[in-house]
Amino acid sequence: MNGDWLICGRDGRLSVYLPSGDAVLCRAERWPGGPWDAARRVGGEQRLHPVLAVGQGADRYAHLVSWRPTKPGESGLVHSTHFRPRLAALDWNPVGHPNKSGDRTGTPAVAVDAEGRAHLFVRNKGGGLSMLGQKEKGGWGPWRDLKGRDVQEVPAAVTGESGRVEAYAAVPDGILYWRQEEPGAVPVLQEAVEAAVRPGTLRALATSAGSTTLFFVDDTGDLCAWRPGDKPVPLLAAAGHGPVAAVRCALDGYDCTLLAQRSASGRVAFAAYPTEQETAGAWWTESGPQLPADAGVALTTDADGRVVAAALSPSTGRLFLTRRKAEPGLALEAWREV
Template sequence: MTRRPERAQAAVEEAGRAGAYTVAVVVAEPGDAVPLLALQPPGAEVAVVSLRGGEKDARTALDRALASAEDRGCRLLGGVRVVRGEGAQAFPALLDELRAVAPDRVHTLDPDPVHTAFDQESGEPSYGVPAAHAVAAAQALAAARTLQRETGRPVSVDCHRERADPRLGAAACRRHPAPANWLWAGFDGRLSAFVPTAAGVVRRFQRVPGGGWSGPEAVEGADVVPGLLVVPDPAGLPHLFTLARTVRADGAVDVDVVHAAQYRTSDPPTPWESLGGPNAGAWRKGREVGFPAAAFDAAGNLFVFVRNFGHSISYRCRTADGGLTPWRHLGGARVADELVAVSTPYGGVEVYGRARDAAGVVRRYLGPDGEWAEDRTPPFAPRPGSLAPGAEPGAVLFRDLRTGEACVWRSGGAHPLPLGDADGTGPVAAVAGVHLDGWPYTVLARGGADGRCAVGAHPVGRPDAGVWWQDLWPNSYGAPAAAVSRRGLLAVATPAPGGGLLVAEHRAGAGGLGFSAPKLV
């Protein structure tokens, strides 16, 4: 069932009054902005900032893209804004442009592109994109970070890979993925929200269960990229993973996997701790490391996986007693950026990687001999940007590559099970243990292609029983997330313009998926 409840409109309008949803597209040349403009939702205020003036044909293509965005309902903040100056001299002018635009979100290019060839003798990779693209992306990240620290207002950043999947365009090519599960319920019932921003991961939390919110406050430590993974340990505590990107004095770039954890809602997370990377000995290789996936086994051992320079999977393990193994390369089939790790029903860990050279996935698991085995037979092909852990042990959520329909699969299944939703893009968030009408359910949350926030539900462990969906509110300014407390209280949230959150809670005693009107916090 799909409907748009009128009671949600007031909160959405309040979010809009708090500040229009403003987007800055920052690129090296005007033509680079064309695919990124196609991603902007109706109602967004959009400004294009280019570090160079570009050729006439590129400017013409951009003019057409701007007109198309305006026809879709975007509001254009003038024509392209060309920043004067080269290299470091361009940064002050770029920062001034962002100050004038005051964006909620910045779309830019990839600061650490993937190599297309590698010279073994010189140790130099070559890339299929101009060097100016990485420079523009790095400056956009730095300018957005500076703006956020000046104003205290969170700024989201999306860095887009080029040519990552020509079938799906720029929407499927994010260098640093948005988290599927960024809302968390502590042991005391208070909610915490972890949001990646230009100036790092920021946290907000409830002062009392169901009450007002504190924050945002930054997680201490290194400058991290605007992406995030949040996973639970066996005790149910949230652990955070991302990449730290450090520019050295000699111009080299170090990219490390970093980890933090929150042990009490009232206390800040631990500072970021570096786990290094599988190619850390050679910085040109190390900067290409894929975004981490992680999961705990039943014994409390933490496994962290990444896509390495050679496009296979590497992992590192922190044992339950605190020991840390070296990075180990698993080899085998080549994978794309996207990995997801899951804790299995039998207490182990599995990792899935979207295949780089074929439509499908590669599964890696520990065999009976204690060695990692490879399985190339899982019967599904996910859309880029859609892999996520399911709510039940061993389950993987994804969107079908061909149809876009949300699906779930478990190891050993003959085929994936559709979840009855072909609308929208990106990952689906899931939580289990929600009691509806006296029965335990798994609740799903997703953003629609037209910006709607929707939730669905199916009996725990029975997605084959069917999923019913309903809209919560008409505008979602980022990936929705859901959390359930140990007392079974359910909440759903999305980011809102101005750095706030829209939060709705399941009404006690309400039949089915009955929610309170969303609050802007």
């Protein structure tokens, strides 16, 4: 899974998305803070490959992207919009292939601009990054080759506080960064920086009016932060091997960035620091039960603005959840399986 698979919907309910066999499933709260419904299939009966990208716009709608088999040896991308967790999502809509035809080229990423238009990013057959964007009055524009070489499989897409879409991708010994120069424009390659990135660890977050921050694990095992225009800085040693989850939240009146990662011990590790102040330092605190090796971790804030953390194992379908307590610091409720 790529993106924020734990989200708070327009109606205040939390929901999670996960690939399962040849389908994507959704689980949602019956009401904000209430019990959870059983998993439901999303987007109709279309058979899918086990890959999923999720993005959410300011309107709180979820945009889902996956690959589907089309004929032997070939696949195409599909998109669905889920307006509210308790409603059925739209059927999967074919949106094509970055090279017109062929097999899967990489894991997609999706971000949604201020006007609610989804932007889909995926590596193309030539090793660059391609993008497909929704048009203002419906439908999709043409595929755009954003260039780049030897792009790794899992890019990161993010919408800045300006409402414009940005994308990051790792390449051998570096990171590439694209940004829309105006709303609705094709993102342009803006910057490249030297960095040795562990594959599959990119996570981007809007952190101020003018900046997004990319988090990644480098080849020495450090969790690093990079804002374009500067150099990457090591924040702390990674707790584990997979990607981190990140969310901005208010802790004791301060604007903080909270990070979470499945640790080497199998539990969830948390670290927080003042947003964009990496020099303040951060340290991990572990919480919750031991999780399967394939478990992912996600963060969001609920309808009351409280931090929510989820851990989900695709192989078992088991979902664990915790919320921040209504007290100072980052005290969490006991983890519970839902």
